[in-house]
Amino acid sequence: MANPTAAMLVIGDEILSGRTRDTNTHHLAGELTRHGIRLMEVRVVADDQPAIIAALDALRSRWDHVFTSGGIGPTHDDITADAVAAAFGVAIGVRDDARALLAAHYERSGLEFNTARQRMARIPDGAALIDNPISIAPGFTIGNVHVMAGVPTVFEAMVASVLPTLTGGAPLLSQSLQVNRGEGEVAEPFGALAAEFPDLSMGSYPFIRNGAHGTNLVIRGTDGAQVDAAMQRLVALFGRPQ
Amino acid sequence: MANPTAAMLVIGDEILSGRTRDTNTHHLAGELTRHGIRLMEVRVVADDQPAIIAALDALRSRWDHVFTSGGIGPTHDDITADAVAAAFGVAIGVRDDARALLAAHYERSGLEFNTARQRMARIPDGAALIDNPISIAPGFTIGNVHVMAGVPTVFEAMVASVLPTLTGGAPLLSQSLQVNRGEGEVAEPFGALAAEFPDLSMGSYPFIRNGAHGTNLVIRGTDGAQVDAAMQRLVALFGRPQ
Numbered sequence: 491m492a493n494p495t496a497a498m499l500v501i502g503d504e505i506l507s508g509r510t511r512d513t514n515t516h517h518l519a520g521e522l523t524r525h526g527i528r529l530m531e532v533r534v535v536a537d538d539q540p541a542i543i544a545a546l547d548a549l550r551s552r553w554d555h556v557f558t559s560g561g562i563g564p565t566h567d568d569i570t571a572d573a574v575a576a577a578f579g580v581a582i583g584v585r586d587d588a589r590a591l592l593a594a595h596y597e598r599s600g601l602e603f604n605t606a607r608q609r610m611a612r613i614p615d616g617a618a619l620i621d622n623p624i625s626i627a628p629g630f631t632i633g634n635v636h637v638m639a640g641v642p643t644v645f646e647a648m649v650a651s652v653l654p655t656l657t658g659g660a661p662l663l664s665q666s667l668q669v670n671r672g673e674g675e676v677a678e679p680f681g682a683l684a685a686e687f688p689d690l691s692m693g694s695y696p697f698i699r700n701g702a703h704g705t706n707l708v709i710r711g712t713d714g715a716q717v718d719a720a721m722q723r724l725v726a727l728f729g730r731p732q
Numbered sequence: 733m734a735n736p737t738a739a740m741l742v743i744g745d746e747i748l749s750g751r752t753r754d755t756n757t758h759h760l761a762g763e764l765t766r767h768g769i770r771l772m773e774v775r776v777v778a779d780d781q782p783a784i785i786a787a788l789d790a791l792r793s794r795w796d797h798v799f800t801s802g803g804i805g806p807t808h809d810d811i812t813a814d815a816v817a818a819a820f821g822v823a824i825g826v827r828d829d830a831r832a833l834l835a836a837h838y839e840r841s842g843l844e845f846n847t848a849r850q851r852m853a854r855i856p857d858g859a860a861l862i863d864n865p866i867s868i869a870p871g872f873t874i875g876n877v878h879v880m881a882g883v884p885t886v887f888e889a890m891v892a893s894v895l896p897t898l899t900g901g902a903p904l905l906s907q908s909l910q911v912n913r914g915e916g917e918v919a920e921p922f923g924a925l926a927a928e929f930p931d932l933s934m935g936s937y938p939f940i941r942n943g944a945h946g947t948n949l950v951i952r953g954t955d956g957a958q959v960d961a962a963m964q965r966l967v968a969l970f971g972r973p974q
Contacts (some may be wrong), residue, residue: 503935506771508939509906509950519750531783537740537935564916565936566923606919625940641938664751668893674806677748677848681808693745694807696883698867708751729745732736
């Protein structure tokens with residue numbers, strides 16, 4: 491059976507302006523690969539409702555899962571929950587279970603559960619909450635869309651809450667070989683090897699270190715025996731790493 | 733006059749699998765902001781020709797500039813140049829000026845200018861070369877699409893080659909204030925201030941440090957006097973950072 495597919499939608503002006511470096515995509519990519527879900531596409535859009543809705547609709551209709559990060563806090567620029575509700579054509583309002591979680595948290599913390607903080611209990615109708623053990627304000631899943639916070643520690647905790655609930659596929663295996671040759675020297679035999687193993691994906695990633703060119707050759711697939719066999723051929727072609 | 737707009741298209745299975753962390757988007761975002769060009773959208777797609785063409789067509793029809801990274805090396809998985817030619821409906825072949833640059837480079841290096849390396853001289857008809865002072869193999873600009881390498885040092889050098897040739901807009905200015913309060917405490921007055929300055933963009937970015945909640949408040953705009961005035965109001969509301 492083919493592996494389930496996914497897309498990531500990062501929401502936030504601060505990523506596009508270069509102020510903040512997005513680290514959530516890289517984290518999610520690694521976790522999905524381990525879980526046997528293929529990340530097929532990533533988009534980053536601004537804090538702009540039409541842009542969020544257009545990207546959500548394109549991604550959720552195409553891939554099995556969509557993960558979003560950002561825009562679910564208490565401030566005026568946090569518009570993700572409303573955009574998701576609009577994309578699904580459902581109402582959104584403060585939900586009792588989310589409100590109760592937050593009220594208890596702020597009571598324990600001795601902080602006022604003010605109107606802004608109550609905004610974080612606004613959940614689109616029909617969604618299921620995603621647990622947030624770090625700062626309590628929940629994410630949510632509606633349809634095939636998983637809506638999570640942008641703060642990396644919270645995003646990562648929410649991914650850990652959601653992933654075990656999703657059906658994965660065969661783990662995506664990879665092996666790599668680092669060679670002290672430029673990509674241009676390995677290209678022909680590597681391409682020929684890739685053509686012999688059509689079920690595997692082979693990629694080459696050049697680097698420059700201390701002025702010398704090298705290449706990482708990566709073999710990916712779900713059939714461990716095939717990945718092993720291809721790697722043996724690769725080592726025979728280019729030698730073990732020195 | 734409104735600032736020119738741009739999108740970034742990152743091409744590469746290695747980003748989607750979590751093997752490699754994309755750093756080119758963050759670099760480009762900062763450089764564009766300094767140059768007065770607004771980055772509006774980012775997409776990451778696999779090494780898959782239909783996916784590359786679909787993303788290119790969506791982005792180049794919508795934004796003033798599209799910058800791509802990845803997939804222009806010598807190996808079988810480097811399919812960006814062919815995908816760009818197909819998107820523009822033009823032919824692609826080895827071009828004399830690109831071939832001459834590479835031939836001279838490999839002669840100086842004492843390396844064979846083999847068939848795989850000659851692939852890097854394949855340029856879509858009508859494109860202009862982008863200088864690559866690091867590893868010589870050029871990028872290219874066709875229409876409003878700037879096609880660049882994925883290796884970060886090379887990508888950054890190509891951005892430095894291209895950006896001075898593009899018309900920028902008024903620089904996008906930003907000022908920020910870090911406050912030792914959670915987002916939920918600053919949300920209401922900050923939202924009210926944002927409503928008073930509709931020409932500015934105001935964002936709040938929560939963080940957790942040593943277990944304590946804090947928030948970075950950011951004001952962005954092209955009118956320096958307005959940004960200054962809003963920042964003075966912000967400091968009056970929340971105090972100078974301690």
